[in-house]
Amino acid sequence: MDFALNEEQIMARDMVRELARDKIYPTLKEWDRKHQPHPDVLPLLAENGVLGINIPVRYGGQGFDYITLALVCEELERIDASLRVIMSVHAGLNSLALLQWGTEEQKQRFLVPQARGEKYAGYGLTEADAGSDPVNLRSTARREGDVYILNGEKMWISLTALADHFIVFAKTDPHAEPRHKGITAFIITRDMKGVSTYDEKHKLGVRAGSTGSIVMQDVEVPVENRLGEEGEGFYIAMSCLDNGRYTVAAGATGCIRACLEDSIKYAKERHTFGVPIAQHQLIKQKLAFMQQWYDAAWLLVMRAGWLKNQGQRNTRETAVAKWFATDMSVKAALEAIQLHGAYGFSDEYDVERYLRNAKGAVIYEGSSEIQQLIQADYALGYRHDRPLRCEPVPYDAETWQSEG
C-alpha cells in the first residue's frame, strides 16, 4: 500500500495553493460580505487549466488523475468553499459525466470547451419538491420530432448565473413504474430560448458563489443533446453524484485544515493567564481532534480517489467520505470559533465563514442523513451496485496525457 503522492500531484497541489492564496484570498472577504460571486475566480481557474484538471488532454483537459482533483479541491476550500463549489459542479457533476456518458460528438461540442475553460458548466437535478427524493422531480421533457420540449424549474443550482451549459434532468415518462425509470438527462445551454436563471441572494454560507434557479419554459432541446438513453437519467444523476460528492468531501478536508491552521496560529499568539493559550490542555484537545478529523477525512477521500483511478464503482466509499468529512468540517469550524473566543464570533477572523460554509456541505449533494442511509443499506444488503451501460472511466496516464 502506497500512501505517497507523486511529484506531479504535489506540484499541482502547490500551484493551486499558491494561486488561491495569492490571487483570491486577499479580496475574498469583501465579496463574501457583498453576497456576490468573486469575479476573478472563474477566469483564474479557467486560464490556469484548473477547470479541466482531470479531463484527458485529447478532450481539452490537463490529463491529471482523480487524486489530483481532490488535492485541488482541498486547496480551493482551504481558502473558501465558493472556489471548490465551482469544481464540484463544473468538473465533478458535469464534465466527468460527459466523459462517462457522452457521445463522441457531445464530448467534442461540450466537454472540450468546458475542459479548456472556454465554457462554464452546471448541473440541475434538485427542484423545490425534489431534494433528497430526486425521483419526485416535476420537470418534463416531451418529445416532438427531433426535439424535446422541456418545462420546469431547478433550484439550489450552483453557478446558475455564470454557467453556459447545464446537465438537467426531466421526466420523459411521468407515469413510469418504477418512477426513476421515467427520468432522462439533457444538456441545455444558457442561450436556448426559454432558459432563464436567477440567483438566490441571501444564503448563510458560500456567499461569494452563485447559487440559484434555472427556469425552463418550452425549451426546445435537440435530440442530440440528450445525455444517455431515454429513462437512463436517474442512473446518470447518481453517477454524477459519485464525482460531485468526492469533490465536496475533498473540499471539506480543506475546510478542516483551514480551521486547524488558523487555530494553531491563534493559539500561539493569544495569551491568557500569562501563557499562550496553546499551552492549555483544553485548547490542545481541540487541536488534537481537528488533526484527527483531518487525517481520517483525508484518508477516506484518498481511498475513494484510488477507486476512481482504477475505474471501480465507489458510491459507498465516496458517500462515507462525504458524510464524515463534511460533518467533521462543521465540528472543526465550531471548535475553531470557540478557540478564537469573541474574535472568532466576528468576521475579523475567517473561522465564522468556515462554519457558515461548512453548514451547506452537510446538506447539499446528499445530506448527511442520506449518506447514512446509503451506508446502512449497503451494510444490510438492501443496496447493490448494478452494472452501468457506461462504467466510470479509469485513469490511465498514457492515454489521458496523449494528444491524439
Added chain:
Amino acid sequence: MHVVTIASMTPDTEAAVSVDASGNVQWGDKLVVNPWDEYAITEAVLLKEAHSGQVTVMAVGAEAQAEALKHGLAIGCDQAIRVWDPALVGADSLAYARAAAAAIRKLGDADLVIFGKEMSDSASDQHVFQTARKLGWTMIGFVAKIEAIDFAARTIRVRRMTDQGSEVVSGRLPAVISVLKDINEPKYPTFIGIRKAAKAEIPVWSLADLGLSAAAVAPRTAISGHRELPRREGSAEIIEGASAQEQAAKLVARLLEEKIL
C-alpha cells in the same frame, strides 16, 4: 537566443530564524525558491516567449536545490542543470561563481544570464558580480526593466534602479544581469510544465565535467559564527485622563519632557 537563469532554494522567508549557542543559524526545515529568483526565472521565460529560443535554469548546490530547477521547468524553462561536487561543500561566493561561470561557458551559446537580486537568507549578491567577472561579461545589476534586447545585434538596454532614482544603461551581450521585483509579476507553473518537470531527469555536472579542480573552488572566506541582534528593551505607558483633550495634553507634556518633540 539562449538565456540562462540561476536559481536557489533558500529558507522559508516566513520561518523564525534563530542563532544557537554555538553560533549556528537555525533556519527552519522548509526551503522555498529564493523569492528573487522567481522574478529571474519569469523574465527568462518571458524573453523566450518574445524572442523564441532556449532557456536553461541552473543551480549550484546539493540535491535540495533540484526543487528550484523543477520549479523553473514547471514555469517554462526548457532544460535544467545542477552543478554539484562534494568539493563544493562549504563553498563561498567566489567558489560558487567559478562553478557557475564554468557551467555557463560549457553551455557554449549563452547570451544572457539572469540572477535574482540576492539570496534572501544571506542578503548577499557577491556571487552575481563574481560570476560576471569570471565570465568576463557585461554586468548590470538591479535591473527593473529590460527596455530592449537584440540577440542578433548583441545589444541590451535596461532601466536599473539606483539609490537616487533610475538610469537607463546600454551594454553588449553576452551579459549578466540581476533583477528586481519591478521587472515582472512572477509566473505560476502550468500543468503541462508540472508534468514535464515531474518527469525530468536533471543532469548533474561535477567539477570534472566543468574542467575545474577541487583547489579552484576551495573557499577563500569562512563564516566563523553568527550572532543575534541585541534584544530591544522597552516598556509601554498608558496615558490616563478624563477626556481625549486631557490625555492629549498629558501626552504632549510627556513627549516634551522626554525631548521627543
